[in-house]
Amino acid sequence: MQNFIVIDNATKKYGDHIGNFNININIKKGETFAIVGPNGAGKTTLIRQILGFIKSDEGTVAINNFNSWINREEIMKFTGYVAGEISLYDDFTGIKFLKLVSKMKKDSDWQFVEKLIKHFDLDASRKIKKMSKGMKQKIAIIAATMNKPAFLVLDEPTSGLDPIMQQKFKELINKLKKEFSTTIIICSHIFEEVINFSDRVGILKKGVLIDEYNVGKTGIKELNKKFKKIFEEEGVL
Ligand SMILES: Nc1ncnc2c1ncn2[C@@H]1O[C@H](COP(=O)(O)OP(=O)(O)OP(=O)(O)O)[C@@H](O)[C@H]1O
Structure with missing residues (x-):
């Protein structure tokens, strides 16, 4: 099968060991790839x-054969993104914001949005500025997934969610994978946040992809050990 995502020697330097250096990752359609690493x-x-x-200083990234720097607009048509730092229209209610996003996205499905609001037990009638971090996180997740995107990018998506809602999030991800073959990149500094539904995991340390594992083949227990060791070496435990 052809690769859906090809990251070829991507480098972005902000300083010595700061940024990313010669990253190579290939991801097939329908795969979930986790990027795990310390802050x-x-x-x-x-x-x-x-x-x-x-823009990368060196190398290229291609998504579904589109160059991500040159064809960003094309890519955004089939991509959902939950950013690490969520910023939403504070004066809008949750519903008003979701309606706006739904209008902007070509294939969004309002019935699916209503299902997601129920699934996440969200009171979307409140103004966003009055919402908790977890509620805003739910809005961002619904906004990113409402059109069942072919490609989904998640940056620490469950950091504001309690364990029950984290489970509900996993259920949504599994549905997107199973029913729509969504290709997913998820990143986190928390191993447990990503490992259960990822097919492969890459470990990033000081901007270098130091290891890459197949989760099924290596096993979660073994991966947990490897990841803990890296965190200990970094002195963050
Ligand atoms: N625009 C920028 N200018 C200069 N340095 C930057 C810039 N953006 C990021 N950095 C630095 O690059 C390094 C990597 O940052 P990045 O946010 O990608 O890390 P991260 O793994 O996502 O961390 P976290 O888990 O804390 O979000 C950090 O040292 C950060 O300070």
Whole structure:
């Protein structure tokens, strides 16, 4: 099968060991690839390169054969993105915001939005500025997934959610994978946040992809050990 995502030697330098260096990742359609690494490892920078928000100094990223820097608008048509730092229209109610996003997205399905609001037990009638972090997170997740995107990018998506809602999030991701073959990139500094539904995981340290594993083949227990060791070496535990 052809690769849906090809990250070829992507480099973005902000300084010595700061940024990303010669990243190579291939992801097939329908696969979920997790990027795990400590704070400052370069995860968000890589996501920004992938989405064409910043230009790589070297190398290229292609999504479904579109160059992410040159064809960003084309890519955005079939891509959903939950950013690490969520910014929404504060004066809108949740519903008004979701309606606006739904109008902007070509294939959005309002019935699916209503299902998602129920699924996440969200009171979307409140103004966004009065919402908790978790509620805003739910709005961002619904906005990113309402059109069942072919490609979904998630930057620490469950950081504001309680364990029940994290489970509900996993159910949504599994549905998108199963029913719509969505290709997913998810990044986090929390191993447990991503590992259960990822097919492969890459470990990013100081901007270098130091290891890549097949989750099924290596096993979650073994991966947990490897990841803990890296965090210990970084002195963050
Ligand atoms: N625009 C920028 N200018 C200069 N340095 C930057 C810029 N953006 C990111 N950096 C630096 O690049 C490094 C990687 O940042 P990045 O946000 O990609 O890491 P991360 O792995 O996503 O971390 P976190 O888990 O804390 O979000 C950090 O040292 C950060 O300070």
